[in-house]
Amino acid sequence: MNQTEPLNIPTYQKEDFASDQTPRWCPGCGDYSILAQLQRVMPAIAEQTQTPRENMVFISGIGCSSRFPYYMNTYGFHSIHGRAPTLALGLQVSRPELMTWVVTGDGDALSIGGNHLMHCLRRNLNVKILLFNNRIYGLTKGQYSPTSELGKRTKSSPLGSVARPLNPLSIALASQATFVARAVDRDPKLLQDVITQAALHKGSAIVEIYQNCNIFNDGAFAHVSERKSRDDNTLKLQHGEPLVFGRQRDKAVVLNEQLQPRVVATSEISESDLLIHDTSRDNSGLTYALSQLQYPEFPVPVGIFRALKAPTYEERVHQQVNEAKRQKPATALQQLLDSGETWRVAE
Amino acid sequence: MAYVVTEGCINCKQMDCVEVCPVDCFREGPNMLVIDPNECVDCTLCVPACPEKAIFRDGDVPVEQHQFVALNEEMAEVWELIDEKGDVPADASDWSGRVGKFEFLQR
Numbered sequence: 285m286n287q288t289e290p291l292n293i294p295t296y297q298k299e300d301f302a303s304d305q306t307p308r309w310c311p312g313c314g315d316y317s318i319l320a321q322l323q324r325v326m327p328a329i330a331e332q333t334q335t336p337r338e339n340m341v342f343i344s345g346i347g348c349s350s351r352f353p354y355y356m357n358t359y360g361f362h363s364i365h366g367r368a369p370t371l372a373l374g375l376q377v378s379r380p381e382l383m384t385w386v387v388t389g390d391g392d393a394l395s396i397g398g399n400h401l402m403h404c405l406r407r408n409l410n411v412k413i414l415l416f417n418n419r420i421y422g423l424t425k426g427q428y429s430p431t432s433e434l435g436k437r438t439k440s441s442p443l444g445s446v447a448r449p450l451n452p453l454s455i456a457l458a459s460q461a462t463f464v465a466r467a468v469d470r471d472p473k474l475l476q477d478v479i480t481q482a483a484l485h486k487g488s489a490i491v492e493i494y495q496n497c498n499i500f501n502d503g504a505f506a507h508v509s510e511r512k513s514r515d516d517n518t519l520k521l522q523h524g525e526p527l528v529f530g531r532q533r534d535k536a537v538v539l540n541e542q543l544q545p546r547v548v549a550t551s552e553i554s555e556s557d558l559l560i561h562d563t564s565r566d567n568s569g570l571t572y573a574l575s576q577l578q579y580p581e582f583p584v585p586v587g588i589f590r591a592l593k594a595p596t597y598e599e600r601v602h603q604q605v606n607e608a609k610r611q612k613p614a615t616a617l618q619q620l621l622d623s624g625e626t627w628r629v630a631e
Numbered sequence: 632m633a634y635v636v637t638e639g640c641i642n643c644k645q646m647d648c649v650e651v652c653p654v655d656c657f658r659e660g661p662n663m664l665v666i667d668p669n670e671c672v673d674c675t676l677c678v679p680a681c682p683e684k685a686i687f688r689d690g691d692v693p694v695e696q697h698q699f700v701a702l703n704e705e706m707a708e709v710w711e712l713i714d715e716k717g718d719v720p721a722d723a724s725d726w727s728g729r730v731g732k733f734e735f736l737q738r
C-alpha cells in the first residue's frame with residue numbers, strides 16, 4: 285500500500301466494531317465495560333488516524349481478557365500465553381501501516397509474559413497494550429496473580445499470599461515505555477479518553493486498566509471506582525495541571541525534603557509549592573514515584589503518566605535496512621553466505 | 632446493543648438492578664427506571680437481578696414491548712442517574728406481574 289496517499293476511510297459507527305459473536309464473560313465482568321468503551325471510541329480513532337478497520341489487529345494471549353479479539357470486528361489473533369507482544373512485533377515490523385493492539389491481563393502479561401512485555405516496551409514498537417489488571421487468575425478460577433496483594437487469600441494461597449505484588453506501571457516506566465497510563469473499567473469517560481490517547485500515540489503505549497473480576501476478586505478496586513469515593517481516592521493526572529485531588533480539590537501530593545511524596549491540604553501550602561504534572565518528563569523519578577503511590581496512604585493516580593515522542597522500533601528497522609540497501613546493492617545469497625567469518629574444517 | 636427496561640418495571644421499581652449495574656446506567660423516572668443505551672456495556676448482570684423480569688437485550692424485547700426501546704433512549708436523556716436503591720413504592724406488590732401498564736407510565 286502506498287502510505288503517502290490519503291486513504292478515504294468510511295465513517296464508522298460503534299456497531300461496526302462489534303463482531304457477530306456474543307461476548308462471553310461472567311455477567312457483570314469489567315471486561316464488558318472495556319470492550320464497550322473501546323468500541324465507542326474506535327470510530328473516532330479510525331478517523332483521526334485514518335486507519336480503516338481492515339488495518340486494525342487485536343492480538344491477545346491467554347486469560348479472560350484474551351477473549352477480546354473474538355468480539356472486535358477487526359483482524360485478530362488469540363495467540364499463546366504471554367506471547368502476544370512477540371506476534372505484535374513480527375506483524376508491526378512487516379506491516380508498519382497496521383494499528384496493532386495487544387490485549388492482555390495481569391497473569392498473561394506479568395507472569396509468563398513478563399519478559400516479552402518488558403522488551404516490547406523498551407523497543408518502542410508502535411503497539412497499544414491494554415493490560416486488564418484484576419489482581420487474580422480469573423480463567424483458572426481464582427488463584428493469586430503477580431499483582432495480588434500481600435496476604436491475599438485465594439485458592440492457591442489459602443493462608444494469604446506471601447509474595448509482594450508487582451506494579452505494572454513501575455515496570456513499564458522502568459522499561460522506558462513511551463506512553464504509560466492507567467484507567468478504571470467503571471469510569472467510562474476516563475477509560476475512553478486514555479484509550480484514545482494511547483491509540484494516537486506513536487510507539488509503545490501501555491494502559492493498565494483496573495478491572496473488576498466480580499466472581500473471584502469482587503470489589504478489588506471499589507475504592508477507585510465507586511462514584512461516591514473515587515474523587516477522594518484518585519489523583520487525576522493531567523498534563524500541565526497541579527497534582528491536586530479530592531472532591532473539593534483540597535488535597536495535594538507534594539515531595540518533602542527527602543523527595544518522599546506526601547499528602548497535604550492545599551490550604552497549608554502556597555500555590556507555587558504545588559507539583560505540576562508533566563507527561564513529557566523522560567527519566568524522571570517523580571513519574572516513577574507517582575506510579576508507586578498506593579491506597580490508602582495515597583490517592584491512586586489515574587490518567588496519563590508519561591507520553592514521549594521517540595522513534596519507533598519498526599522505523600529504526602526499516603531505516604537501517606533501507607540505508608544498508610542503498611549503500612550496498614543486493615548481493616547474491618551464496619556470496620553473502622561465503623562472506624565474512626567462514627572457514628573450511630580440515631578433513 | 633444495549634439492555635432495555637420494559638413494562639414490568641412500571642410502578643414496581645424494586646431497584647435491585649441499580650445495585651448490580653457496574654457502570655451506573657439506570658435513570659429514574661417517577662414510576663419507572665430506564666437504561667441509558669449510551670452507557671450500558673451489555674454485561675447482562677441486571678437481567679437476573681430484576682424480580683419483575685423486565686429487562687431484555689434490545690434484540691430480544693418482546694414485540695408488544697417494542698416501544699420501550701425508544702422510551703429508554705428518550706427518557707435516559709431526561710431522567711436523573713440513580714446508583715443506589717431508593718424507596719420501593721408501597722403498593723409495588725399490587726402492580727407486580729400485571730400487564731398493560733404502559734398507560735400508567737409517568738414521565
Ligand code: SF4
Nearest residue numbers: 309310313348422497
Ligand atoms: S472470571 Fe473474572 S475476569 Fe474472568 S470473565 Fe469471570 S468475572 Fe471476568
Ligand code: SF4
Nearest residue numbers: 640644645646648681
Ligand atoms: S429491578 Fe426491574 S422492576 Fe425493579 S427497578 Fe430495576 S428494572 Fe425496574
Ligand code: SF4
Nearest residue numbers: 652671672674675677
Ligand atoms: S446490562 Fe450491565 S451495564 Fe447494562 S444496564 Fe444491565 S447491569 Fe448495567
